[in-house]
Amino acid sequence: EVQLVESGGGLVQPGGSLRLSCAASGFTFSSYEMNWVRQAPGKGLEWVSYISSSGSTIYYADSVKGRFTISRDNAKNSLYLQMNSLRAEDTAVYYCARGHSSSWYDPPAWFDPWGQGTLVTVSS
Amino acid sequence: EIVLTQSPATLSLSPGERATLSCRASQSVSSYLAWYQQKPGQAPRLLIYDASNRATGIPARFSGSGSGTDFTLTISSLEPEDFAVYYCQQRSNWPRGTFGQGTKVEIK
Numbered sequence: 001e002v003q004l005v006e007s008g009g010g011l012v013q014p015g016g017s018l019r020l021s022c023a024a025s026g027f028t029f030s031s032y033e034m035n036w037v038r039q040a041p042g043k044g045l046e047w048v049s050y051i052s053s054s055g056s057t058i059y060y061a062d063s064v065k066g067r068f069t070i071s072r073d074n075a076k077n078s079l080y081l082q083m084n085s086l087r088a089e090d091t092a093v094y095y096c097a098r099g100h101s102s103s104w105y106d107p108p109a110w111f112d113p114w115g116q117g118t119l120v121t122v123s124s
Numbered sequence: 125e126i127v128l129t130q131s132p133a134t135l136s137l138s139p140g141e142r143a144t145l146s147c148r149a150s151q152s153v154s155s156y157l158a159w160y161q162q163k164p165g166q167a168p169r170l171l172i173y174d175a176s177n178r179a180t181g182i183p184a185r186f187s188g189s190g191s192g193t194d195f196t197l198t199i200s201s202l203e204p205e206d207f208a209v210y211y212c213q214q215r216s217n218w219p220r221g222t223f224g225q226g227t228k229v230e231i232k
Contacts, residue, residue: 035219045211045213047219102173109215109219110170112179114168116166
């Protein structure tokens with residue numbers, strides 16, 4: 001069974017840092033692109049960051065660029081999100097999600113599956 | 125930036141009824157649109173991708189249609205487990221895909 005399990009969320013003060021992890025199982029992690037997507041309380045979904053299967057290509061949403069760093073360890077089947085200079089507006093449930101392609105020549109633009117999410121609360 | 129507008133915000137229906145959800149893009153996204161279902165306290169689940177392709181394991185009562193700027197998710201006969209929030213997502217400016225604001229399908 002394909003499974004993604006996030007951890008590392010919690011309460012942090014504005015300006016603080018937090019590192020999220022996502023443990024993958026049930027598939028060949030090193031063959032798949034991965035993403036972080038977040039959802040503020042009671043709000044919609046926002047893509048945060050993407051990393052290619054090898055880790056060589058990375059993208060960020062403008063809202064987190066320069067503050068967040070995505071990485072992966074294929075030997076440990078794990079995805080990470082280092083979040084620095086956190087702001088109140090970063091408060092959200094953070095999901096890791098595997099990239100899904102329609103075909104071999106299409107980008108892995110869809111998200112399937114998703115982990116259960118981890119809550120990050122930025123507050124003093 | 126491409127903006128996706130979903131309507132209605134809330135759809136009140138009874139089990140067994142047909143649900144029709146709309147997603148409109150501010151500019152053409154070709155057929156690069158997906159639909160997700162999210163139940164309370166759960167992660168989203170991919171239902172439809174490329175406007176009309178059902179994801180693995182998704183029941184046939186879910187169908188998607190449309191291209192360009194206007195898209196529809198249809199649930200042919202609502203089951204109790206289908207009451208949830210549904211989001212559309214476009215990938216024309218991948219990887220910066222954007223989501224709609226969601227449509228809540230609630231029990232009437």
